[in-house]
Amino acid sequence: MQTMDKPQDAVASPAEAAAAPVAPVEAERVAHDTVGDVTAKNVVICVREANVYYGDTHALINVSLDIGRNEVIALIGPSGCGKSTFLRCLNRMNDTIESARVTGDFRLDGQDMYARDTDVVMLRARVGMVFQKPNPFPKSIYENVAYGARLHGLAANRAELDDIVYGSLERAGLVDEVKNRLDDPGTGLSGGQQQRLCIARTIAVNPEVILMDEPCSALDPIATARIEDLIDELSEKYAIAIVTHSMQQAARVSNRTAYFHLGRIIEVGPTDRIFTNPAHKLTEDYVTGRFG
Amino acid sequence: MRLPTLLLILAAMLIAAYFLGRQRALSLARPAGGIRSLHSLPKYYGYYAALGALLPGVALLLMWAAFSDSLITARVVQSLPDTLRNQPEAQLGLTLNDIRNLAAGQMFDETRSAEFAVAADLYNSLREASRKILSGLVIALSFGGFALAWFQLRPQFRARNRVESAVRFMLILASLLAIVTTIGILLSVSFEALRFFRQVPVSEFLFGLSWSPQTAIRADQVGSSGAFGAVPLFVGTLLISGIALLVAVPIGLMIAIYLSEYARPALRRIVKPVLEVLAGIPTVVYGYFAALTVAPMIRLAGQQLGLDVASEAALGAGLVMGIMIIPFVSSLSDDAINAVPQAMRDGSFALGATRSETIKRVVLPAALPGIVGGVLLAASRAIGETMIVVMAAGLSANLSFNPLESVTTVTVQIVTLLVGDQEFDSPKTLAAFALGLMLFIVTLILNIVALQVVRRYREQYE
Ligand SMILES: Nc1ncnc2c1ncn2[C@@H]1O[C@H](COP(=O)(O)OP(=O)(O)OP(=O)(O)O)[C@@H](O)[C@H]1O
Numbered sequence: 030m031q032t033m034d035k036p037q038d039a040v041a042s043p044a045e046a047a048a049a050p051v052a053p054v055e056a057e058r059v060a061h062d063t064v065g066d067v068t069a070k071n072v073v074i075c076v077r078e079a080n081v082y083y084g085d086t087h088a089l090i091n092v093s094l095d096i097g098r099n100e101v102i103a104l105i106g107p108s109g110c111g112k113s114t115f116l117r118c119l120n121r122m123n124d125t126i127e128s129a130r131v132t133g134d135f136r137l138d139g140q141d142m143y144a145r146d147t148d149v150v151m152l153r154a155r156v157g158m159v160f161q162k163p164n165p166f167p168k169s170i171y172e173n174v175a176y177g178a179r180l181h182g183l184a185a186n187r188a189e190l191d192d193i194v195y196g197s198l199e200r201a202g203l204v205d206e207v208k209n210r211l212d213d214p215g216t217g218l219s220g221g222q223q224q225r226l227c228i229a230r231t232i233a234v235n236p237e238v239i240l241m242d243e244p245c246s247a248l249d250p251i252a253t254a255r256i257e258d259l260i261d262e263l264s265e266k267y268a269i270a271i272v273t274h275s276m277q278q279a280a281r282v283s284n285r286t287a288y289f290h291l292g293r294i295i296e297v298g299p300t301d302r303i304f305t306n307p308a309h310k311l312t313e314d315y316v317t318g319r320f321g
Numbered sequence: 322m323r324l325p326t327l328l329l330i331l332a333a334m335l336i337a338a339y340f341l342g343r344q345r346a347l348s349l350a351r352p353a354g355g356i357r358s359l360h361s362l363p364k365y366y367g368y369y370a371a372l373g374a375l376l377p378g379v380a381l382l383l384m385w386a387a388f389s390d391s392l393i394t395a396r397v398v399q400s401l402p403d404t405l406r407n408q409p410e411a412q413l414g415l416t417l418n419d420i421r422n423l424a425a426g427q428m429f430d431e432t433r434s435a436e437f438a439v440a441a442d443l444y445n446s447l448r449e450a451s452r453k454i455l456s457g458l459v460i461a462l463s464f465g466g467f468a469l470a471w472f473q474l475r476p477q478f479r480a481r482n483r484v485e486s487a488v489r490f491m492l493i494l495a496s497l498l499a500i501v502t503t504i505g506i507l508l509s510v511s512f513e514a515l516r517f518f519r520q521v522p523v524s525e526f527l528f529g530l531s532w533s534p535q536t537a538i539r540a541d542q543v544g545s546s547g548a549f550g551a552v553p554l555f556v557g558t559l560l561i562s563g564i565a566l567l568v569a570v571p572i573g574l575m576i577a578i579y580l581s582e583y584a585r586p587a588l589r590r591i592v593k594p595v596l597e598v599l600a601g602i603p604t605v606v607y608g609y610f611a612a613l614t615v616a617p618m619i620r621l622a623g624q625q626l627g628l629d630v631a632s633e634a635a636l637g638a639g640l641v642m643g644i645m646i647i648p649f650v651s652s653l654s655d656d657a658i659n660a661v662p663q664a665m666r667d668g669s670f671a672l673g674a675t676r677s678e679t680i681k682r683v684v685l686p687a688a689l690p691g692i693v694g695g696v697l698l699a700a701s702r703a704i705g706e707t708m709i710v711v712m713a714a715g716l717s718a719n720l721s722f723n724p725l726e727s728v729t730t731v732t733v734q735i736v737t738l739l740v741g742d743q744e745f746d747s748p749k750t751l752a753a754f755a756l757g758l759m760l761f762i763v764t765l766i767l768n769i770v771a772l773q774v775v776r777r778y779r780e781q782y783e
């Protein structure tokens with residue numbers, strides 16, 4: 030399914046270029062690289078020249094981006110521009126999609142993520158993912174959090190497992206709400222609680238990077254605020270990439286922001302600069318709400 | 322007028338009523354400012370008019386079907402001469418049967434007296450008259466119903482609500498029909514079973530260990546007193562269904578997992594219908610296969626291992642039956658596994674689970690209700706299966722759990738009890754109904770258990 034040959038499409042297909050709403054700028058984009066600095070200090074994930082195809086759809090075009098340790102990077106952009114596709118490349122979740130084909134250079138700590146001998150299971154244990162729609166397993170709250178730890182044999186006995194479960198629930202800010210009902214089904218929680226349960230489940234396996242795909246899109250403002258606090262805390266230990274449609278959220282939680290448009294990264298930079306002083310016309314249109 | 326002609330006329334009236342009703346709604350609407358001024362869409366006025374034409378006529382037809390024959394028969398009986406009329410009940414029934422046959426021209430018996438011919442003529446003329454009256458009445462009623470509906474139509478008439486409640490009523494009627502049929506079957510079986518239990522105590526039937534339904538026809542026959550202990554039959558059923566499920570559940574489940582989680586969609590599209598063909602093969606053919614191929618193979622294998630294998634061993638029938646019910650398990654489990662949301666699998670993969678860990682720990686538990694449903698359906702098929710057992714496992718009612726011996730099952734015994742000549746009040750014949758009732762109860766319990774399991778786990782991933 031995935032091949033590691035050289036990127037075939039150095040230039041956008043004619044259809045892609047024709048579909049661009051702002052023709053002159055788009056023409057310029059073909060020739061130029063992303064505006065801003067795609068590199069980061071203390072790199073943990075390094076992506077170069079990534080291309081993704083779903084059948085004939087060219088969903089991600091020549092994308093390069095670094096993610097540093099202890100940084101929160103926000104991925105923003107209009108619907109269908111490839112944010113989720115990019116995120117799913119970073120822990121090879123695209124493997125589960127029959128039609129997806131990924132090319133380019135993806136490195137985690139310098140190691141090729143798509144190499145033939147890469148252990149996908151270990152990769153996903155190191156790069157965790159929280160989905161847009163909370164998807165707790167149809168098991169008890171305890172079993173939901175213990176799931177990954179059991180898989181990877183992180184606990185030698187029940188006491189250690191208890192520690193992992195309580196610790197993860199604690200860090201996800203959920204422990205007070207559920208400590209008396211750990212045996213109730215995880216699906217019985219509210220949407221916001223379920224999402225924090227999924228975050229607890231993810232941090233229970235102690236990943237190095239956490240990918241979040243619109244984690245707050247189904248949540249009310251209070252639950253959203255709790256998860257944003259949580260992201261702040263988690264960023265002390267983990268690298269976090271978060272896709273969001275809320276400009277305010279990106280501004281609140283992230284250090285860096287990447288703006289995606291029609292499968293490309295148009296601009297990358299420190300979050301405050303992207304929002305106050307965008308260099309690219311498309312970025313400016315988007316962050317000021319003229320495009321959406 | 323014959324019944325088909327009448328039905329055709331009714332159908333034509335129905336269509337005409339629909340268009341007239343619709344037309345009337347449109348013409349009512351025109352002066353009031355177009356169809357927006359109608360309460361319902363014009364077609365509902367059409368449906369309403371058509372229902373008006375349909376319902377009274379159909380109601381009369383149904384009543385005629387239910388009562389006309391008994392009314393006519395009563396008249397014919399009255400006309401009979403006293404000698405015939407005052408016969409005992411059963412004899413009278415036979416006489417009436419003869420008269421009906423004579424009326425239909427199926428029997429011409431010179432020896433019958435003229436009284437029969439008279440009665441048959443009367444019967445025929447009464448039927449003819451009732452049919453004429455019926456036709457006239459039905460058509461008149463339909464006209465009347467249509468006219469009534471027609472004059473009710475106003476722009477603000479709530480035709481849609483009326484039509485929808487009529488539709489709902491018909492749906493309720495349809496589901497009642499299914500329930501009433503089930504209850505009818507249950508009642509008729511229980512009635513006969515009760516007659517059986519009057520002759521053989523329930524405790525002997527339920528707990529007796531010996532089954533040998535041959536009763537003495539003549540008093541001087543020996544050794545045929547008849548024993549009606551159903552335990553050997555239920556043990557045999559359990560044994561053979563158990564073997565079948567031991568074959569079908571693991572294989573079916575593995576097929577389902579392969580098809581839904583590993584196979585390419587193209588392969589799945591081919592393999593699934595091919596597997597379902599297995600369920601469509603006539604069971605007689607499976608019976609041949611079991612008796613001619615599998616049973617000798619088992620016997621041979623048994624001999625080589627030094628085991629004593631009956632020529633009609635339960636094992637052979639069970640194995641073949643297991644193959645037959647594989648599609649019930651595999652197809653329903655496959656559907657259940659496919660219904661587990663992809664998000665569950667993604668969640669598991671994203672935590673670093675392998676495919677098989679994901680299947681074992683997330684997908685199968687989530688699909689459990691559907692899988693249980695499939696297994697139970699397969700179990701009821703196995704319990705009810707007759708042909709394979711007749712051909713491959715024999716008729717001898719041994720009380721044995723040994724799969725290498727010959728056993729028999731409940732359904733097989735029901736068939737053998739009812740095949741051939743029989744008296745309908747001997748315990749031998751009535752035993753078939755008692756067995757049928759027991760089987761019904763057992764399957765019912767299985768189904769209730771299945772429903773409980775499904776209800777208990779259903780909402781988990783929603
Ligand atoms: N499984 C798939 N099969 C085919 N095409 C896909 C698939 N997933 C995504 N695409 C296409 O790839 C493009 C990028 O999709 P992606 O889901 O990455 O967008 P997104 O930026 O996450 O959008 P949103 O903000 O709406 O979530 C879209 O044009 C989409 O139609």
Ligand SMILES: [Mg+2]
Nearest residue numbers: 112113114242
């Ligand atoms: Mg998305």
